[in-house]
Amino acid sequence: MSNGRKRTTQSDVARLAGVSPAVVSAVIRGKGSHNIRVGDDTRLRVLEAMKQLNYVPDVVAQTLAGGKRRIIGLFSFEPVFPKEQNDFFRPFLLGVEKAAEANGYDLMLFTSVPVSGGRKRIYQQGINRLGLADGVILLGRNPPIDDLVRLEDEGFPFVYIGRKDAPDRTLSYVAADYRRATLEVIEHLHQLGHRRIAYLGEPQPIERHRDREAGYSNALQQGLVEANAEFRLRLAASDITDDVVSELLERSISAVVVEDIEQAEALYAQLANRGIAVPTDFSIGLLGEPDAPSQLNLDWSGFTIPREEMGYQAFISLLARLERKIAHSATQITLPCSFRTGATVGPERVTATPTYQSGV
Amino acid sequence: MSNGRKRTTQSDVARLAGVSPAVVSAVIRGKGSHNIRVGDDTRLRVLEAMKQLNYVPDVVAQTLAGGKRRIIGLFSFEPVFPKEQNDFFRPFLLGVEKAAEANGYDLMLFTSVPVSGGRKRIYQQGINRLGLADGVILLGRNPPIDDLVRLEDEGFPFVYIGRKDAPDRTLSYVAADYRRATLEVIEHLHQLGHRRIAYLGEPQPIERHRDREAGYSNALQQGLVEANAEFRLRLAASDITDDVVSELLERSISAVVVEDIEQAEALYAQLANRGIAVPTDFSIGLLGEPDAPSQLNLDWSGFTIPREEMGYQAFISLLARLERKIAHSATQITLPCSFRTGATVGPERVTATPTYQSGV
DNA sequence: CAGCAATGATAATGCGCTTTATCTTAACTT
DNA sequence: AAGTTAAGATAAAGCGCATTATCATTGCTG
Numbered sequence: 001m002s003n004g005r006k007r008t009t010q011s012d013v014a015r016l017a018g019v020s021p022a023v024v025s026a027v028i029r030g031k032g033s034h035n036i037r038v039g040d041d042t043r044l045r046v047l048e049a050m051k052q053l054n055y056v057p058d059v060v061a062q063t064l065a066g067g068k069r070r071i072i073g074l075f076s077f078e079p080v081f082p083k084e085q086n087d088f089f090r091p092f093l094l095g096v097e098k099a100a101e102a103n104g105y106d107l108m109l110f111t112s113v114p115v116s117g118g119r120k121r122i123y124q125q126g127i128n129r130l131g132l133a134d135g136v137i138l139l140g141r142n143p144p145i146d147d148l149v150r151l152e153d154e155g156f157p158f159v160y161i162g163r164k165d166a167p168d169r170t171l172s173y174v175a176a177d178y179r180r181a182t183l184e185v186i187e188h189l190h191q192l193g194h195r196r197i198a199y200l201g202e203p204q205p206i207e208r209h210r211d212r213e214a215g216y217s218n219a220l221q222q223g224l225v226e227a228n229a230e231f232r233l234r235l236a237a238s239d240i241t242d243d244v245v246s247e248l249l250e251r252s253i254s255a256v257v258v259e260d261i262e263q264a265e266a267l268y269a270q271l272a273n274r275g276i277a278v279p280t281d282f283s284i285g286l287l288g289e290p291d292a293p294s295q296l297n298l299d300w301s302g303f304t305i306p307r308e309e310m311g312y313q314a315f316i317s318l319l320a321r322l323e324r325k326i327a328h329s330a331t332q333i334t335l336p337c338s339f340r341t342g343a344t345v346g347p348e349r350v351t352a353t354p355t356y357q358s359g360v
Numbered sequence: 361m362s363n364g365r366k367r368t369t370q371s372d373v374a375r376l377a378g379v380s381p382a383v384v385s386a387v388i389r390g391k392g393s394h395n396i397r398v399g400d401d402t403r404l405r406v407l408e409a410m411k412q413l414n415y416v417p418d419v420v421a422q423t424l425a426g427g428k429r430r431i432i433g434l435f436s437f438e439p440v441f442p443k444e445q446n447d448f449f450r451p452f453l454l455g456v457e458k459a460a461e462a463n464g465y466d467l468m469l470f471t472s473v474p475v476s477g478g479r480k481r482i483y484q485q486g487i488n489r490l491g492l493a494d495g496v497i498l499l500g501r502n503p504p505i506d507d508l509v510r511l512e513d514e515g516f517p518f519v520y521i522g523r524k525d526a527p528d529r530t531l532s533y534v535a536a537d538y539r540r541a542t543l544e545v546i547e548h549l550h551q552l553g554h555r556r557i558a559y560l561g562e563p564q565p566i567e568r569h570r571d572r573e574a575g576y577s578n579a580l581q582q583g584l585v586e587a588n589a590e591f592r593l594r595l596a597a598s599d600i601t602d603d604v605v606s607e608l609l610e611r612s613i614s615a616v617v618v619e620d621i622e623q624a625e626a627l628y629a630q631l632a633n634r635g636i637a638v639p640t641d642f643s644i645g646l647l648g649e650p651d652a653p654s655q656l657n658l659d660w661s662g663f664t665i666p667r668e669e670m671g672y673q674a675f676i677s678l679l680a681r682l683e684r685k686i687a688h689s690a691t692q693i694t695l696p697c698s699f700r701t702g703a704t705v706g707p708e709r710v711t712a713t714p715t716y717q718s719g720v
Numbered sequence: 721c722a723g724c725a726a727t728g729a730t731a732a733t734g735c736g737c738t739t740t741a742t743c744t745t746a747a748c749t750t
Numbered sequence: 751a752a753g754t755t756a757a758g759a760t761a762a763a764g765c766g767c768a769t770t771a772t773c774a775t776t777g778c779t780g
Contacts, residue, residue, distance in 0.1 A: 007736080019760090020761075021736090022738080022739080022762095023759065023760080025739085026739095029738080034738075034740090035741095036739085037759075054513070054514060056491060058735085060736080060737090062736080063420045063492075064418075064424050064737075066739085069420070071468075071492075097469070097471055106468060106471055106492075108431075109460075109467035109469055111460045111465070111466055129466065131416050132431075132466075369765095369766055371767095381730095381768095382729075382730065382768080385767060386769095394770090396769085398729080402729085421765070422767055422768075424735050424736070424737090424767075
């Protein structure tokens, strides 16, 4: 049907039913939209003919003629079905899938993408295959910003899952509120008595890291962290040595909030080397949730990213954009994370810098 | 581009480049197939015009006009990105994705499918949306066979992941060799001295269950299981009561091979109730691997299903079918499973029916 | 210099469907 | 009875592209 022998077409049906092709089309599309009226008996005759010929409308032709495809593309700059435990992306996709299903859309996974310099790209010698979809949801930690800019300039509707900024453009995205979530983690530490809290992050911060650090800045502004305790570190996990611990102790730091699980684990290990126990002697707040398989398998205190919800909202947001037919109108949505207590944060243990009466 | 304002078309490019639309088409398609020749300078002019207009070919139109779609559909009768731990399907999809990527195909996830009676269906009032794809890979434990039959009769190319039989039809599929794998599990039990081995399966067996049972039958034929020990049970997990254990003991059964994890766990629990330890006193071979989150979290002896490989092969097989343009030519592929030892199978403990000298 | 093959390009047709403009009757108005 | 409206259907124009048949040059052979 789709290959090999000739397809059964609308005209075949029309001929058999003794009507014009337009009527067949009208029968298929049902009432509304078109101004073709079909009598009940005629409709039945057409349906009968369709059945008899085993007729299946050609979606491609329908699409070309009609416009709406009801297809949303899904483009990931990383493998869509990751093999590793690392399930970071799955919840996003689940959310998208649910939204698609709820709205009667199909999903197109663009896997035939060109790779240049080890990175997936949207454009292949100036051509993007995304065109088959009405719009596309983008995904992945480190997209080539050029591609996004170009896509935006073309007016192709897309929504990024995760915050993405581009120079002189306002991109649409659905992001998690890392700033607020970071603030909450610090508030929690504050409630437990911590006043001297340091920040430990990726050496090469991008949007999602900067958002977290902004939360730390907010905490400073609000006095949740003592001003003279402000201490920001940007180190790769492998650079978190014993010296770092020394420095933290010298500064009387009692808690650290950490961007990434790898760094958190490295810090934990170095503390352990010194015989410093978490959370008894020292607290670590993870600014997120462990996504890579944790060797230590600790119950980290931190927050949960609403991944599935983000996927869902990305779809909805894209749909809204499509339906309003406003090509250039960015929507930026930020969803709250959920703070969750774990076993790596405890009450401050009054040591070098007693700020209070020692309570319980 | 795809919505709102007019699309940039080939004619636009042609006009700007001062050539006919056919030339633009030829430039896009590259050498071969068509008999249109384009001079180098002309080609450059066209490419320049394309770039300038930000032209993106319409895949739909390309397709309708006869070009290859390079799209393989993926239709699952169950959610594609399952929320639960139950990751049964993911490896299949991973395999398919890899194959698609390797062959420059895109994947179309059909999620906008109609649901009738709680089951996903391909046909929606006689219409299937699958037509956009060149062919489709089907997936899911309990498809409505009617849909498969109809799809097959239509000549729409598809491959099922998992064995599927339909009356009077030969369907294409990629399956795991459950029969052979079951036989291997029993051989292993045999080597450990077990001679009286029972079979425990689903109350409503379908292909994949029957294949396993066929392995048990083979084992009987080969004398791996004593003829008078033949004992086949088909019970839901909830029906596996203490009576079942009694019956097994009465028959001097020393090992059971079990189709499904749920039943295996139920049996394990009932044995434990009686104080019968696995694998010391009794052995259980699981005919597969635990897919649902196991409460017991046991290290089951059983076999591994080559899921990713199945996905990959399904794609390759479909491709072969498409390229040969043979609509009706089923390909059935069976891939071997890997036996793996776990902690639920041990040497037979000579009890009621001592067949040997009691060894170690 | 006639004859022929490449080379470079065009016009026109059609893929299968949707939709707009149009047409024909039959059924109501006043 | 003339005029209007609604119902039922059709013809025809694309949607954006690929392809086939065709044409105009130019270069080359003997």
